[in-house]
Amino acid sequence: MQLDRRHLLAAAAALPWAAQAASPVGPLRAPRLKEGDTLGLISPANATFEREPLDTAVEALQALGFRVKLGQHVRARHGHLGGTDAQRAADLNAMFADPGVQGVIALTGGSGGTRMLPLVDYAQIRRTPKFFGGFSDLTALVNAIHQQTGLITFHSPVAGSEWNAFSVEHFKALVMRAESPLLRNPQRELGDNLVQTQWRTQTLRGGKARGPLTGGNLTVLTAMAGSAYWPRFQGAILFLEDINEYIYRVDRMLSTLRLTGALNQVAGVVLGQFTNCNPGEGYGTLTLDEVFDEYLLPLKVPVYRGAMIGHIKRKFTVPVGALAEIDGDAGTLQLLQPSVV
Template identity: 80%
Template sequence: MSVSRRHLLSLAAAGTALPAFAESRPVLRAPRLKPGDTLGLISPAHATYEREPFQIATEALQALGFKVKPGAHLRARHGHLAGTDAQRAEDINRFFADDGVQGLIALTGGSGGTRILPAIDYAQIRRTPKFFGGFSDLTALVNAIHQQTGLITFHSPTALSQWNGFSVEHFRALVMQAGTPLLKNPTGELGEHLVQTNDRIQTIRGGRARGRLVGGNLAVLTAMAGSAYWPDFRGAILFLEDINEYIYRVDRMLSTLRLTGALSQVAGVVLGQFTKCEPGEGYGALTLDELFDEYFLPLNVPVYRGAMIGHIRRKFTVPVGALAEIDADAGTLQLLEPAVG
């Protein structure tokens, strides 16, 4: 019997209400990563123009204990993209078919991931499930791969992210140790202040709920609306983050989620960091507080804001497709099953 099945049966025996999350397909888990494993380094979105970022990314992954195999087109360029659509998809498909590669991680984000979704070999991924991680524009691929194959993927640091102690700890716990950590912002970090001023949690609507995690970058997620790669939101825990978007654009994107029916289907919402999302020049704007209240309070599900997810220095690794419990009063996500095998 699976870990999640045992957990849910114990909850039922205790009289706890069970979630109504969707189980539309079997969930696949990649083998956990081990020191000495080889990671395929890919660039599915923006081109990288200088040599040093490739060196830094390679050294960081090696410091984590991995060998690194660069994609054949890692340094390619096609306009702002890291090669043509065919080249970027080919690197992903080759690494999933390569028995000498145990996982794939993106060099960086940017834009362009949605362009290659039809060219990904999802049948191959089902045959050879492997770790796949990245964030920002990688929202397209981590959600599409899970939707098409059932594989749990990872909204994780990219190879060029800041691999500080916090980010490394959460990455290793989920991806290398097959743990079920509690994703909780650190507390008690006062610095020179009387109270904590950074990484604070705001409860928008309290409560607990369980569901499978979907989400990521709001702009990229909404760009997938109506496609075959759009996530299944039924009974899901939705997590969102964004950067450098005027508030009226955030409003428009949340409206898209509402119009598609996605928001009405979720069991809970975790809002990460909306970094530099401010009023645009010449526009009157709602505040983010007002905007989030208007969209999420009517859902009558648990919602909290401020999770360490997004374009920030220290970040959680979040497994897309894994079963989790949100506690909006405490501002936490508890993983209820391992995300890797």
Template identity: 65%
Template sequence: MPASRRRLLQLAATALPAAAAQATPSAATAPLRAPRLRPGDTLGLVSPANATFEREPLRMAIESLQALGFKVKPGAFVAARRGPFAGTDEQRAADLNAMFADDSVAGILAMTGGSGCNRIVDKLDYDLIRRTPKFFGGFSDLTSLVNAIHRRTGLVTFHSPVAASEWNDYSVQGFKAVVMNAEAAVLRNPAVRPADDLVAREERIATIRPGRAQGRLVGGNLTVLASLAGTPYFPDCRGALLFLEDVNEYIYRIDRCLSTLRLAGALDQLAGVVLGRFTKCEPGEGYGSLTLDEVFDDYFLPLGVPVFRGAAIGHIRRKMTVPVGALAEMDAQTGTIRLLAPAVT
């Protein structure tokens, strides 16, 4: 390749990140925090992803949020449907924008995950969101929105249970500590005592590389996150603590998504890695498969940063509420994430 052409390609490769950095908050910028949620506040209920096909799950979700002490305002299209989605792309984005614009709404929670959030990530009013910071939470397919909103506005968002999740005591207490009580909480797995066994077999932490590290929390569902690579909505991974989870993916697909993050340059920038649950992520058909242990070792050990596996993050009953964009310290030996400041005001 001629030297002049090589130089042009180098300039083009550096121009895009520089332009994006001018339009979005940098890793050094102080995060924008929403007011904490309080009992009696109105929580907006939206469905940016899949439709809810029966009435009863929607009623149960509203009852759960009311039991948490909130008034609930369903979005205009929360019960809509177009194919698998809760309405058209325009309707789902309009619901979310309307909730941020509504002064009576203190925070916004997704009804469920599924798919479709990537279709509306470029339809949100990020200037409006920056002017009216509010709690916004969800997990799974909501990974794209919680990371995009933080990347484009600096607002701390929340990888949290969705409204349709099981609101067991562990999930409720974690949500209250981080979102309602404004605690600089320590996020750790639920304590499980074996009923009739020599060792605990649930909620276990596995240290892949020991150590402590500080940085901003980014991440969520691995396949959704990888689908954002190369876009202005992908998180800034410089000095970050990356947390990942997934469900129902063959191991070779987990490998492929991690290779996407590596080739995008995201992994080399990290301060630490927290791996949640990779539920039903098993070998596919064929001549054989790497194990998840081997895949994680291949991608994360060469980074030389602390890494642990088994955090209560993912498609599981008992879930942490993890603030995306908040400064935290991870300890790979104890399997904990300590918030260095409250994630809400």
């Protein structure tokens, strides 16, 4: 009997989805960031072609109270990428290995993160856990690092984002003050209108559920399907956002999540902003409402749409791997534990 059990375990380990079945022993949390800490600034996605965006990003991080250390290849370019795969991974690995650096943040998004995932030194990250954050294409690294190490990472503004009061407050609450806030869109921002027209949430299916947060940009997330870096979805609260995708592509990507079995495992779904996702010229298509209803309502889990997550100026910082409770009726995410120590 014991021999049969070993054979079964060996067979399970060979399955493509086995990586998501093995859960780490609790999340690994980085030390909270403090004013005066040094942030390593790297360019793991697109190149930055002009000097001013880099200068502005450095000044923004300094205004947040941090010292800034530039990655050796932060100004590099390989086609549209911020250096070769080896250069971009080397900067990430060097920042985690540097005892003088307390956190690591991406300069910008774009594309290319999935190319460097096999070159990341995950063992080093486990030995020296630090804040790591970014969004958009950084969905690849944010999820891969958590999957491979158990470290809570952050779907957060990149250094080149607009650091407005809303984004700054949410970033500081999670990353610097180790709080567990309620992530809720602004209420009663009416302006000259009788009713609120911006940042509304919509309940697709009510109810509450708890689970670890996972997700990010839908396009990048589905590009990781089947790999060793594919997140765990069992019992998770899945959050999704995207930009500049035709609706039929959103449909296709949700189909990928369903075909892999990921959708059927989640405990709840938070839909962020799907910015400029439209039918496109010459396409007959379902609406986004119809696509979301068809894929998500059959799951019979809490789902709401419109969270301030994604390619927008004011955005939440969302901790990947942290335990949270979704309230589909209220359109909120309550974090249930600090994401840093």
